[in-house]
Amino acid sequence: MRAMSGDQVTEAVRGCVTTLRAAVDRDWSAVRAGRLDWDCHATAVHVADDLLAYAANLAGRARDAYVPFELRLDDGTGNDGLLHVIETTGALLAAAVDTADPRVRAFHPYPFRSADREGFAAMGVAEVLLHTHDMAEGLGLDHTPAEGLAESVLTWLFPHVQPGPEAWPTLLWATGRGELEGRPAVDAWRWHNNLVIPAERLTLTGLRPAAARDLRLGGDGGFTWLGGAPYEGTREAAGFMVKAYEAGVHRPDFGVFTLVRAEDGLAVGGIGFHGTPDTEGRVEIGYDLVPEARGQGYATEALRALTQWALARDDVHSVVATVEADNAPSQRVLARAGFHRAGTEQEEAAREEHGMASGLRLYVHGG
Known part of the structure; x- marks a missing residue:
């Protein structure tokens, strides 16, 4: 990068x-x-x-x-x-x-x-x-x-x-200074610095496409990572973000964030959205931590901060997350962040309408 x-x-x-x-x-x-x-x-x-x-x-x-x-x-x-x-x-x-x-x-x-x-x-x-x-x-x-x-x-x-x-x-x-084949003329524009959301001990730092591409390719994304490298889930999320950017459907407000520890500037994990809110104002969230940062409440802190930010928007009515049925630690994280287990009907709807795998459980906050 x-x-x-x-x-x-x-x-x-x-x-x-x-x-x-x-x-x-x-x-x-x-x-x-x-x-x-x-x-x-x-x-x-x-x-x-x-x-x-x-x-x-x-x-x-x-x-x-x-x-x-x-x-x-x-x-x-x-x-x-x-x-x-x-x-x-x-x-x-x-x-x-x-x-x-x-x-x-x-x-x-x-x-x-x-x-x-x-x-x-x-x-x-x-x-x-x-x-x-x-x-x-x-x-x-x-x-x-x-x-x-x-x-x-x-x-x-x-x-x-x-x-x-x-x-x-x-x-x-x-920037409204030329034409590009197949695209409409631009009359008004703004550039877009990355979104940063403060939490108690962490800063949720929005990834830019350049950093996401570097992470996808095995780099550090411009961050110094606790343990030397990000967890594989962060690289995977960065890859999805790059695909959305290259397809022209990436929306920076609903992207991927690196969790940066305030005390020393080390990156300890990633969190982000699986896309923009749907027509019902539903948006899905995912997260992970490097192994060295687990068990210290960072995931709960980050999840709570990003969820509160999302629910404060007019276009978001509920935030959902999926977790494996046998992943008790992640389920406890969701509960501490204010999520509750969805009912049977909601889970069935998630499988039918959103393609949720049968082995996952659905957790909901808001709406």
Whole structure:
């Protein structure tokens, strides 16, 4: 897995500056930046301002709003100086990303009001790539970033977007900047940082497609695991998530979460949904722990936190889980988390309507 880091920010900024330097003698204020309402000068300042704001929020661990300042150029700053500002603010973001603790999250409004260091790196890269495209389009310059950079942005910030044949045209389409054969035009869009749900001793950290793919292929998904590796059930769940992403049906709110222990940052298991809620507001949940973490109440804690989060939504009325008839420890976990054994009729309906295997028992919370 190619983790998002300061290296990708630096690479994107280098490409931006190299592209725009070919038009450094032009009047950027007189040229509209592609399809934007801004001119190229205003767009370049916006890029630098965002890079600085992301660096400040991450380094300052902003909680509820952006750090209250903004970038202002000195009077008389020319295009060459503006490019130097972009290089400098890019270096600040790269440094902030590379020195941040992986558990740190800071304010960003979309969609869950926070992002981790990989999220800030990906947002910085996205700003640079997309707005360099806008300015290059306006100035008549060629600009095609490395495919790996575009793919990283998609797999870290656009988990709801089905991958296309090539990453860069897909990213342009997903942000309303181009067409993609067989897909409708995009009029409005937002990127999507991962969902994180705090519990008492754990943090439920939403998996991004890039991390899920790495787990499926035998990697660590960017986490340090208690015992050295995730349990096989976590890899299997990650594989299902990747299939949903590649099919264009993955919904990040109802994905897979890694259970990260707050005291030391070690991953101890996985939990997640088997899909989105059905028409009756029913959603199924599954979980596992590495052997070294069992018997300490982590599964109960995680199950309770994710279930409460789900039932607080308008589109979820009940959360269900299935367990083998002879798996008494898992049944006790479900009971401690507030689930109850379903009645005979409910279990029969689950077998007929949802394909539940005959050897499983059904547990229900809510509805």
